[in-house]
Amino acid sequence: MNVRSSGIAALGILLICASCRHLQPETAAEWPITQPIAAPPSAPPASQTPNIIPTAGISGPEFNSPPGLNSLGDLNSSADPSSSPDPNAPTWPVSSVAEQYCRPTFGERFRCDVGDLWHETVHDYKNYYSWKSLGVLGLGFGIGAIGANTELDQHIRNWYQDSVRSNTSDDIAKVAKKFGEGAYEAPAAFAAWLIGETFNENHYCGVIGDWGDRELRSLFVGTPPMLAMQYITGASRPGETSAESHWKPFTDNNGVSGHAFMGALPFINAAKMTDDVPLKVGFYACSAFAGWSRINDDAHYTSQVFLGWWMAWWAATCVDATDQGPHAWLVTPLPMADGAGVAISYQY
DSSP: HHHHHHHHHHHHHHHHHHHTTTGTTHHHHOOOSSSSSOOOOOOOOOGGGGOOOTTTTTTTTGGSOOBBBBBTSOOTTTTTTOOOOTTTTOOOOOGGGGGGGOOOHHHHHHHHHHHHHHHHHHHHHHHHSSHHHHHHHHHHHHHEEEEESSSSSHHHHHHHEEEEEHHHHHHHHOOOOTOOHHHHHHHHHHHHHHHHHHHSSSHHHHHHHHHHHHHHHHHHHHHHHHHHHHHHHHOOOOOTTTTTTTTTTTTTTTTHHHHHHHHHHHHHHHHHHHHHHHHHHHHHHHEEEEHHHHHHTSSSOHHHHHHHHHHHHHHHHHHHHHHHHOEEEEEEEEEEETTTEEEEEEOO
């Protein structure tokens, strides 16, 4: 192969390499360059000209060969390693300078997460105060009304107090009731959320923080309507009035068990955070623990405990819907050969 053919082949290789630089952006950063680019030496005699292929139309310091390398990136045996660099020569860019990471402070992260908590709570309220929510709560209160306004509540009360309650159940109920105390639950939820904010890089602390976030939002969205329904139903505790469990609007404030509501929220939120079926079932079982203590202590009727649990479940469900994203039912007509039908699909 003659000199002209060699030069054309080398130029073609160089152009191909130049056109493929965008596929390997890390090539320049991998060159072991720590010194400024030396000024090019004076042109040597024609007999000592190194074998460098000029590239027409490419200029600028970013395309100059680093010291010790020729234009094709090969080692240049003619470079003098002892030569001193020119202080005015442009320096080769270092990628690490542009890749510095600024870690946010605790205060910045805290303010950002408080803002996120506020926006998520707004979405929780939108989920709770919707037509779908009205239907779900209406279903629960319809079931509760059957027990409250018939003799069913009184029959269950008489059977439990005469046949089930014992000294052992009283001792267990004393512990179970503590889970329904709002004075303990709200600070515990805030502390859990704060742990997640402080140690957010730890996986276990992050899970605790997520639970605290859900618990706070469930309290924000679920407590006001629960307190309102206590007065709207107007029912009394066992043995307080002759009306027993019957609803007398705005007469009393025990139509919904607050302990059952507060005691169910922590476990229902935990159940919605896991996909492990045995663990989920266990959390749901524990969610009825505080409500059962009120039946055992003859402090609430069964319908009142059920309504407290039902409102807690729906509040946690609305919070979970915000975190999981929207789910949509889609009803479409379905033509068939011998008639027409309806297709119902659920998008998740």
